[in-house]
Structures are given as structure tokens and as C-alpha cells.
């Protein structure tokens with residue numbers, strides 16, 4: 001039997017649906033998803049199987065014009081994921097079309113694309129009429145020589161089987177890279193921290209989700225089979241701490257409950273989750289915060 005295996009990097013603007021597609025391909029939630037931009041901060045690997053091929057999807061942070069150190073490190077992580085991949089899939093939102101951000105990405109792809117396998121996935125086709133899709137497909141292919149174009153709905157699963165089958169046969173021959181039953185390549189403590197950050201992002205408004213980070217401080221396996229997980233939510237100001245806690249602690253309680261339920265389901269056993277909020281005005285400039293997120297601090301140098 002000839003097996004194939006390799007990396008498929010999903011790149012695109014923030015909110016394009018990269019994490020949704022990763023989860024759809026893996027068949028489990030390995031990467032967090034919100035309706036807000038810049039949800040994913042580091043590269044998240046999710047593993048899928050198709051016939052004799054093992055596809056390692058590399059979900060990346062959205063590509064945008066970075067301002068802060070964290071933004072720069074995120075964008076560098078995304079292009080780094082693309083550089084290492086066997087196949088790159090550019091995801092574009094059907095209803096937004098060719099934005100300025102997409103133009104910037106296409107220009108960069110032209111620079112690095114020589115000899116690379118690059119495909120186009122127009123996502124969220126459930127939101128537009130088919131005429132729009134045909135015009136967009138033509139316009140994008142006029143601007144860049146994509147190997148192939150796929151019209152998908154990452155959320156609803158439309159077109160995803162076709163895309164997965166195509167990707168599977170484009171990967172190089174070789175032994176599988178992960179054990180057959182492995183679906184993610186991220187330490188459990190990071191997955192757990194991401195789950196909490198997702199719940200925070202969904203509940204908090206405006207800039208606050210972009211000014212906090214979550215770390216798993218302690219993980220204890222208990223004799224009764226349950227896990228005790230202690231996490232810290234780092235915020236930048238006292239005022240932010242108050243907002244995260246909420247009136248009588250109700251916000252952090254709701255976040256904790258939602259994150260605990262998700263983690264319990266993921267692990268298939270009981271979880272005790274304890275969240276603590278700490279003010280750390282300068283966390284965006286601390287290298288340890290970046291390594292905890294799976295980012296390279298130096299990538300953020302201006």
C-alpha cells in the first residue's frame with residue numbers, strides 16, 4: 001500500500017473560515033472559532049485521513065496589516081505555516097470578494113509561489129448566489145495561477161469532501177506523520193487555554209479580547225479520573241479585570257462553565273476548572289507569553 005502524508009496550510013484574511021475548515025476536515029473541534037477577526041493566534045495542526053493519505057491541516061492566524069508585536073508574530077506564524085506546507089489553500093470569503101487584504105495576500109503569494117502547490121477555496125458559498133461565485137472565481141484566477149478552485153461552505157460541509165480528496169492526492173508519498181488516532185498536535189494545556197479564550201472572546205466586547213491571553217498554569221490528574229485545571233487570564237488594566245469578572249463575578253463564572261463543559265466533552269471525563277484574572281500591563285511585551293501561545297517572540301520585532 002502506498003501511503004501519502006503532508007501538510008496543508010490554510011491561509012487567508014481574518015474570519016475567512018480557516019479554523020472552521022480545519023475542524024470540519026478533522027471532524028472534531030481542534031481550533032477555536034468566533035465571529036470576530038483575529039481569533040487564531042498561532043499555528044494549530046489538525047489531522048485528517050482520506051483513503052491512504054494523512055492530511056495535516058495547518059490552521060494559521062489571519063493575514064492582516066499588523067500593528068502590535070503580537071500582530072506581527074501572528075502574521076509571521078501564518079506565513080511560516082505556508083512556507084513549510086506541501087500544499088497551500090488560500091481561503092477567500094465569497095460575499096466579500098477581492099478586498100484590499102486579499103490583494104496583499106495575492107501579491108505575496110506571487111513572490112513565494114514559484115513551484116508551490118497553491119489552491120483557492122472560496123468559502124461561505126451559502127451566503128451568495130452562484131453568479132457571484134463564477135465571477136469571483138474568474139477574477140481570482142486571472143490574478144493568480146491557482147492549481148484548482150473549490151467552492152465550499154466550511155461550516156455546512158459543502159464541497160469539503162471534494163477538496164479533501166483533491167488534497168489527499170496532491171500530498172507526497174510517504175509514511176504517516178502521526179499515529180492513526182491522533183487528531184491534533186497541540187499540548188492539552190494549550191487546547192484548554194484556547195477553549196477558555198474562545199468563551200471570553202464570545203462574551204467580551206470591542207478591543208478587550210485582543211488585550212488578554214489565557215494560560216494553563218497547572219494541570220493535575222486526580223485519582224478519581226478527573227482533571228483539575230488552573231488557568232490564568234492575563235489582562236492589561238484594572239478596569240479590564242473588572243469587566244472580565246463581571247458583576248458579582250458573573251462573567252468569569254459563565255466563561256468558566258462554558259469552557260469546563262467543552263473541555264469535559266473533549267476529554268470524556270470530569271474536569272474542575274479554576275480561572276484567575278491577573279493584571280499584567282506589559283504582557284504583550286513578555287516573551288514567555290508568546291512561547292505559551294506557541295508564537296516566536298522575535299517574530300514580533302518591528
Ligand SMILES: Nc1nc2c(ncn2[C@@H]2O[C@H](COP(=O)(O)OP(=O)(O)OP(=O)(O)O)[C@@H](O)[C@H]2O)c(=O)[nH]1
Nearest residue numbers: 015016017018019020035038039040062153154155
Ligand atoms: N455562513 C458561513 N459562515 C461561516 C462559514 N465558515 C465559517 N463561517 C463563520 O465565519 C466566522 C469566522 O470563522 P473562523 O473559522 O473563526 O475564521 P478564521 O479564518 O479562522 O478567523 P481568524 O482565526 O480570526 O483568522 C465564524 O463565525 C464562522 O462560523 C461558512 O461556510 N458559511
Ligand SMILES: [Mg+2]
Nearest residue numbers: 018019039040
Ligand atoms: Mg481561526
